[in-house]
Amino acid sequence: MNFTTKGVIILSLLLVSYDFSERFLNTKTVRDNTQNNINNVSELPLPQLSKKVIKQLDDAYNKYQLEPKEEIAKEATLGMTAEQQLQQNGDLIEFYYGDWRYRLLAVIFPEGKEQALTAPLALLRSTNIKDSKAKVKVERIYHGSLLSGYNVAITDTKQVNLQRGQQKITLLMYQSKTE
Numbered sequence: 607m608n609f610t611t612k613g614v615i616i617l618s619l620l621l622v623s624y625d626f627s628e629r630f631l632n633t634k635t636v637r638d639n640t641q642n643n644i645n646n647v648s649e650l651p652l653p654q655l656s657k658k659v660i661k662q663l664d665d666a667y668n669k670y671q672l673e674p675k676e677e678i679a680k681e682a683t684l685g686m687t688a689e690q691q692l693q694q695n696g697d698l699i700e701f702y703y704g705d706w707r708y709r710l711l712a713v714i715f716p717e718g719k720e721q722a723l724t725a726p727l728a729l730l731r732s733t734n735i736k737d738s739k740a741k742v743k744v745e746r747i748y749h750g751s752l753l754s755g756y757n758v759a760i761t762d763t764k765q766v767n768l769q770r771g772q773q774k775i776t777l778l779m780y781q782s783k784t785e
Contacts, residue, residue: 685735697776701768703754705736710779711744725749726760730777762778 631661655663686694686702694701701708709731716724726749734740748762756768756775768775 635735687749693775694775695773697765697778697781699778699781701775701777702735703756705734706754707733707735707775708745708753708768710777713760713766713779715760728758728760728765728766 711729715726732743756770759767764779766777
């Protein structure tokens with residue numbers, strides 16, 4: 607072997623052994639440095655906002671707050687009267703019944719072995735439009751079941767048909783652009 611090659615090999619081995627000892631064998635120094643860093647961080651003062659800056663931030667935020675009277679008036683107009691609810695027909699994105707608004711989230715058709723045992727099911731998001739504090743619910747409805755007195759028929763992956771007497775509603779998952 608050449609003298610230069612031997613020198614490079616020896617130098618490389620020295621550097622590797624030094625690196626190994628610093629990383630893995632000399633953990634006391636690392637522990638001391640970590641402790642010193644933690645002590646330094648804990649001595650830093652926490653930032654404080656002046657009262658003037660807090661007032662400016664509050665004023666800027668309050669510009670975007672709705673007044674409660676406007677909110678209540680807006681909520682009152684969201685629902686439908688009983689007469690309007692009975693006039694619902696055709697393709698709808700949202701269906702109203704009583705104090706509830708229903709919206710189609712998903713339609714699930716069982717596959718394989720489950721197909722013969724389970725009817726298609728739809729997931730509806732139901733929102734109480736009169737009580738803003740009520741939680742939004744996700745309800746399961748099955749093909750052939752009833753939803754608030756309406757017969758449910760699930761024949762497509764994007765819609766659910768509801769029928770009560772002469773009233774026929776197709777609850778759509780989304781409105782297509784062509785309509």
